Amino acid sequence: MSGQIDEGLLVAYVDGELDAEATRTVEARLAVDPDARQCVRELRESAALLLGAFRDKPATPVPDRLIAIINGAVSTQRAPQRLVSHRGLAAGTSRRRVPTALAASLATLAIGLSSGYFISEMRVEQAVERGQASRIEDRKTIEAAVTEALEKRLSGASIEWASPASGLRGAVTPTRTFRDAGGQWCREYEEVIRYGDDVEHRRGIACRTGEGEWKTRLQIEDES
Amino acid sequence: MFSRPQGGAAKSGRGGRPILDETVASEMVALLPRLRRFAYALTQSVDRGDDLAQATLERAITHVDQWQRGTRLDSWLFAIARNLNLNNIRARRVRGEDRAPVDLDDHVAIDGEGAAEARLTYASVAAFVSQLPEEQRSVLMLNSVEGLSYKEISEALGLPIGTVTSRLSRARSAVRAHLFRGSGQMKTPAMEAGR
Numbered sequence: 001m002s003g004q005i006d007e008g009l010l011v012a013y014v015d016g017e018l019d020a021e022a023t024r025t026v027e028a029r030l031a032v033d034p035d036a037r038q039c040v041r042e043l044r045e046s047a048a049l050l051l052g053a054f055r056d057k058p059a060t061p062v063p064d065r066l067i068a069i070i071n072g073a074v075s076t077q078r079a080p081q082r083l084v085s086h087r088g089l090a091a092g093t094s095r096r097r098v099p100t101a102l103a104a105s106l107a108t109l110a111i112g113l114s115s116g117y118f119i120s121e122m123r124v125e126q127a128v129e130r131g132q133a134s135r136i137e138d139r140k141t142i143e144a145a146v147t148e149a150l151e152k153r154l155s156g157a158s159i160e161w162a163s164p165a166s167g168l169r170g171a172v173t174p175t176r177t178f179r180d181a182g183g184q185w186c187r188e189y190e191e192v193i194r195y196g197d198d199v200e201h202r203r204g205i206a207c208r209t210g211e212g213e214w215k216t217r218l219q220i221e222d223e224s
Numbered sequence: 225m226f227s228r229p230q231g232g233a234a235k236s237g238r239g240g241r242p243i244l245d246e247t248v249a250s251e252m253v254a255l256l257p258r259l260r261r262f263a264y265a266l267t268q269s270v271d272r273g274d275d276l277a278q279a280t281l282e283r284a285i286t287h288v289d290q291w292q293r294g295t296r297l298d299s300w301l302f303a304i305a306r307n308l309n310l311n312n313i314r315a316r317r318v319r320g321e322d323r324a325p326v327d328l329d330d331h332v333a334i335d336g337e338g339a340a341e342a343r344l345t346y347a348s349v350a351a352f353v354s355q356l357p358e359e360q361r362s363v364l365m366l367n368s369v370e371g372l373s374y375k376e377i378s379e380a381l382g383l384p385i386g387t388v389t390s391r392l393s394r395a396r397s398a399v400r401a402h403l404f405r406g407s408g409q410m411k412t413p414a415m416e417a418g419r
Binding site for chain 2: 012039046054062
């Protein structure tokens, strides 16, 4: 095999930004190219160091003047709202895509690269864009499966789904049904999402807001 | 998918000045550490960073009606901070001043005699990042530190996704080359390709 793989492609791969096809291409290449594997390791380590270098900066406490600017602009005419929204809770957390790890079983992947293969920056961009599109599709597929499982399945029974575009598949299983303090029906559920050999488990609570309408109130990713 | 509080983010107060509702205000307070961190990385100084954070908040509050409820407040603040900082850089250039001095407080550059191991330190990473061009540094921070996806960065800064992708690629390659240079490993393909 001649020619080095484009580092931009590996950066997008490490970030989980590539579409399924480009991901498979990179992984096939990684299986046979120790230099590319080393590059991926170094890119991952650099990303961890970048995060570590800035995570707790600046070390000084938030100056009062900054908080005062915000508080000084708050309307006093309105009654204070005690709304802890899911959106608000998630605001401080990193929102990496699911799943980010892409260690599909390299041994089982077909290797069909022609020699001298070189993917241009343009093709990296296209692969990133297709990756974005397929993630939006994935999210719709998952939300539809969750809604159907909550609406139509007894606790313990699953709905399975698959997204051919990205290779993601998974299952949703309601586990418990209860009424909340306001009398709304709510259900706990478990989700399994697979990509190749990677498995991710999530648990959530959703409440029924109308006919076939469920709002997720809480979602937790389990360490797997 | 999630319920949203009703009503706009801004209401007109006495004198017609927009004011914040409690929900938006508390979200802004919660975002302060991240806003300061981003401003610090952009300005390369704690003091200038906090000044930039302050200017960002003032602008955000007076223009809060331009923020679309349901979109990310953090992305919007980051974009304001970056634009204000770019204006500052241009203004300094017009006045004939050089780059602002780097005083990343406790980040000390390690050079020359430092052992290979010492190069793999946060201080070295931060010092290197401070030397990257602003256009790379800002997307690098949003991606690697603030956890925004390429698409979210593209939307926040109003840049085509291809531009975000290639700036990030250059920045990350440069950081990797800096950290692992001389370790006897792979050379940088991008440099060899003459880009």
